[in-house]
Amino acid sequence: MLLEYGLRNFLSFKEGATVNFRLDANVPPRISLDLPAATVMCIKGANGSGKTHLLKGLAFLASFASSSFSTDPDADIPVAPFFSSPEPSAFFAEFEVADTRYRYELDVHASGVAREALYKAAKRRTLVFERTPDGVRAVARLKALETMKVRRNASVVSAAYHHQIDELLPVHTFFKNIHFNVGSSGTRESLFMDLHKVAQLLSEHDDVRGYVEQFLQDCDIGITRLQISSEEGSDGQRRFFPVFIHEVAGQPCAVMPATESAGTKQIFRLMLPIAAVVASGSVLILDELDLYLHPHLLPRLLGLFLQTKAPGDPISQLLFSTHHSEVMDLCGRYRTTFVNKDNNQSYAYRLDEIPGDLLRNDRSLVAPYNDRKIGGVPRL
Known part of the structure; x- marks a missing residue:
């Protein structure tokens, strides 16, 4: 289950952004579904604000972590920093697999990996491995990682999978099962x-x-x-x-x-990845979910991810962008993230981060949104 991810110096996000799925005890059970993290997250913002860039960050991280070993050894890494900044682009994801929490971090240039690290989080975070230009440092049970040859444009997680190092298999599987319709050049129609x-x-x-x-x-x-x-x-x-x-x-x-x-x-195209994700309990990233769809169909689609689960059932998550405002009332302030842009720099915030009582669980979000009180609208 995805708990949080973030990025910095990536496309229009210079200072960085975090998308937080975590839900605390203050969130009503009808919204949390008695889960520690949201099963849907709506990304809203004006045209050109950076919504797709925010989705691309997680799509890139998932693809690189799971599949980079299979790419051309001489290829550049398809990552774009903020306006050709010389600093590396930085990413992280925190997630839970079989009651074990992980944090994966990646700092990367187009020319190669600057740093890669994996932590296990129990009562306190412990390092599993760290990869720098000087090599790989790993816990004793994973010393094989230190002798494994890893290309500059491939991840340790992906290489470990191909070398059949089973302890990193849950991490590889988590990233491999993230499906998305956004790539390095924008929205695309994947094979599925x-x-x-x-x-x-x-x-x-x-x-x-x-x-x-x-x-x-x-x-x-x-x-x-x-x-x-x-x-x-x-x-x-x-x-x-x-x-x-x-x-x-x-x-x-x-x-x-x-x-x-x-x-x-x-709808026909969407239903296959949705069926796959709902059955497996993985993550689906959809840019412009509402494309060609009547807004009344969106609640039905989201409802597939908002059903109460029995203990042991797979938990699937949907991260999506949309221009339809009414969806905000279905997702609410805990499951809606706004993206804005100022001086060509994008930034993001979840709506429950807005202080005061302007946004409440028993009030519609559409009115304050249309009144330009909470951001996420074009400057006309």
């Missing part, structure tokens, strides 16, 4: 967001296809059935695609992707 790739995967998993089909029906967009079809391409490979079955005058009518609505296709 591609319409045809989604269709192919659903053709192989009837239970997940049924889950997606049921959600489409629940959204009341006229679909009675979801069919997965395929055809052979000019290259001899099979190409999968969805067929949306609507009922017209009592008769089934097949609608192909080319003529189906953008909103329906967007």
